[in-house]
Amino acid sequence: MKRSAGVLRSLVLFFILGSLVFCPVSEGATELSVFAAASLTESMTRVAEEYGKLVPEVTIVCNFDSSGTLKTQIEQGAECDLFISAGQKQMNELDISAGPKVNKAGLDFVKQGTRFNIVSNKVVLIVPKGRNTKGISDFKDVATDKVSLVALGNSDVPVGQYSEEVYKNLGLWDQLKEMNRITYGSNVKEVLSQVAAAAVDCGVVYGTDAASAEGRVEVVAHAPEGSHRPIVYPAAVMRATRKPVAAAAFASFLRSPECAAIFESYGFSKPGK
Amino acid sequence: MDLFPLYNSLRVAAISTVITFFTGIAAAYYIARTPRIVKGVLDCVLTLPMVLPPTVVGFFLLKMIGPLGPVGSRVLDLFGAKLVMVWYSAIFATTIVTFPLMYRTARGAFEAFDKTLLYSGQTLGLSNTFLFWRVMMPNCRQGILAGTVLAFARALGEYGATTMVTGYIPGRTATISTSVYQFWREGNDALAYKWVAVNLIISAAVLIAVNLLENRYRQPLRAAKDVLSDEEEGVRP
Numbered sequence: 370m371k372r373s374a375g376v377l378r379s380l381v382l383f384f385i386l387g388s389l390v391f392c393p394v395s396e397g398a399t400e401l402s403v404f405a406a407a408s409l410t411e412s413m414t415r416v417a418e419e420y421g422k423l424v425p426e427v428t429i430v431c432n433f434d435s436s437g438t439l440k441t442q443i444e445q446g447a448e449c450d451l452f453i454s455a456g457q458k459q460m461n462e463l464d465i466s467a468g469p470k471v472n473k474a475g476l477d478f479v480k481q482g483t484r485f486n487i488v489s490n491k492v493v494l495i496v497p498k499g500r501n502t503k504g505i506s507d508f509k510d511v512a513t514d515k516v517s518l519v520a521l522g523n524s525d526v527p528v529g530q531y532s533e534e535v536y537k538n539l540g541l542w543d544q545l546k547e548m549n550r551i552t553y554g555s556n557v558k559e560v561l562s563q564v565a566a567a568a569v570d571c572g573v574v575y576g577t578d579a580a581s582a583e584g585r586v587e588v589v590a591h592a593p594e595g596s597h598r599p600i601v602y603p604a605a606v607m608r609a610t611r612k613p614v615a616a617a618a619f620a621s622f623l624r625s626p627e628c629a630a631i632f633e634s635y636g637f638s639k640p641g642k
Numbered sequence: 643m644d645l646f647p648l649y650n651s652l653r654v655a656a657i658s659t660v661i662t663f664f665t666g667i668a669a670a671y672y673i674a675r676t677p678r679i680v681k682g683v684l685d686c687v688l689t690l691p692m693v694l695p696p697t698v699v700g701f702f703l704l705k706m707i708g709p710l711g712p713v714g715s716r717v718l719d720l721f722g723a724k725l726v727m728v729w730y731s732a733i734f735a736t737t738i739v740t741f742p743l744m745y746r747t748a749r750g751a752f753e754a755f756d757k758t759l760l761y762s763g764q765t766l767g768l769s770n771t772f773l774f775w776r777v778m779m780p781n782c783r784q785g786i787l788a789g790t791v792l793a794f795a796r797a798l799g800e801y802g803a804t805t806m807v808t809g810y811i812p813g814r815t816a817t818i819s820t821s822v823y824q825f826w827r828e829g830n831d832a833l834a835y836k837w838v839a840v841n842l843i844i845s846a847a848v849l850i851a852v853n854l855l856e857n858r859y860r861q862p863l864r865a866a867k868d869v870l871s872d873e874e875e876g877v878r879p
Contacts, residue, residue, distance in 0.1 A: 523827055553811075554810075
């Protein structure tokens with residue numbers, strides 16, 4: 370009796386495991402792996418949905434994180450068909466045609482002829498909603514007593530790089546660092562969450578992120594004109610893609626007016642160039 | 643090389659180890675005496691932080707002691723003090739995560755302890771406090787020491803919960819673990835390696851020191867009957 374119970378148990382286990390391993394895979398479905406900057410989380414999710422309605426055989430799987438992290442992942446061999454960065458820097462570092470000055474490691478991941486600018490964005494100063502007791506209203510306020518802690522992206526994050534540029538142009542960067550007033554987040558959504566949780570007095574994120582968290586943060590200032598390079602998001606198909614046709618089709622969808630309308634509804638603007 | 647992360651990590655780990663030492667032992671001592679069902683439930687609840695991913699612990703902590711959370715907002719109103727984004731926020735995170743380690747090791751040591759020694763002491767009229775500190779603790783020394791070391795090592799290496807409640811402010815809240823992550827992210831591998839080496843050296847030093855201590859004080863767990871038979875034969879314990 371005991372023996373057969375043991376045999377029965379092993380059989381059941383075998384069948385369960387077996388069915389998991391030999392699970393039927395859906396035939397004919399193509400999956401495109403898109404690595405996109407964290408600030409594109411809401412908009413790209415919507416774009417992927419719309420594309421799924423147009424082309425049901427293709428499923429877009431997005432990986433959102435800071436462009437610096439994504440670039441490192443691609444470099445380390447992660448499977449990626451299309452990469453959308455929040456800054457030219459990260460794309461340049463993967464593009465052999467960008468030249469050795471910006472692509473120091475001589476990496477060649479970008480498929481030549483597929484790179485284009487998809488959207489542009491703005492950088493804003495935000496505070497936790499309803500908690501701006503000190504009346505922070507300008508980027509320069511971070512150096513005053515109004516602010517004890519400001520959240521910025523770290524130097525690997527495009528929004529961090531733009532924030533650094535803004536503060537260097539305002540002549541406050543070194544002073545801020547000396548005051549130990551900056552807490553560094555690893556991507557723009559982390560900065561946003563810290564401001565939303567009121568763990569910091571203010572933070573610098575993209576206009577689109579501030580819009581996505583409207584109930585929790587409010588914008589108090591826009592970056593002064595000319596205080597940073599134009600924020601343009603480049604997109605490109607990766608050389609190592611195993612679905613070049615599907616990737617190229619999705620890339621042309623990204624350039625369509627339909628897609629531009631979706632991005633604009635989330636607060637992005639046309640790339641201009 | 644800015645040595646602040648070293649100083650910060652050590653002080654956070656040291657303080658949280660002291661806290662978990664007393665709270666863990668107290669919990670182990672009192673919970674061992676509760677009825678089975680109560681003991682089971684408390685065991686589960688108190689061991690949970692060890693089993694949960696540190697980011698889950700960090701999330702709950704942020705929701706509780708953050709400026710918008712129930713505890714954090716009250717403290718802010720009453721004392722004007724912030725509980726997050728300061729160096730001592732890490733102590734909350736590390737204490738919660740290391741408490742189960744101390745608690746369980748102490749519980750194990752206390753349960754392996756021969757209670758007849760306690761009973762003999764009680765028949766001699768010794769107080770419970772005396773029996774605890776002078777009879778029970780010395781005999782459970784190895785278990786307690788092991789728990790303390792584990793708690794310290796875990797506190798030193800805490801990353802997930804710490805980064806969520808303290809952020810990363812160089813010179814104010816940076817710890818060794820958060821610094822290594824940031825340096826890697828910034829592409830500063832050289833500095834990251836240096837801190838990894840520092841961490842390895844400290845951890846190795848702590849473990850070696852503990853090993854030496856253990857060997858010096860190592861005595862086999864002596865049951866009451868052995869002590870009594872020694873006494874009969876006139877052998878000094």
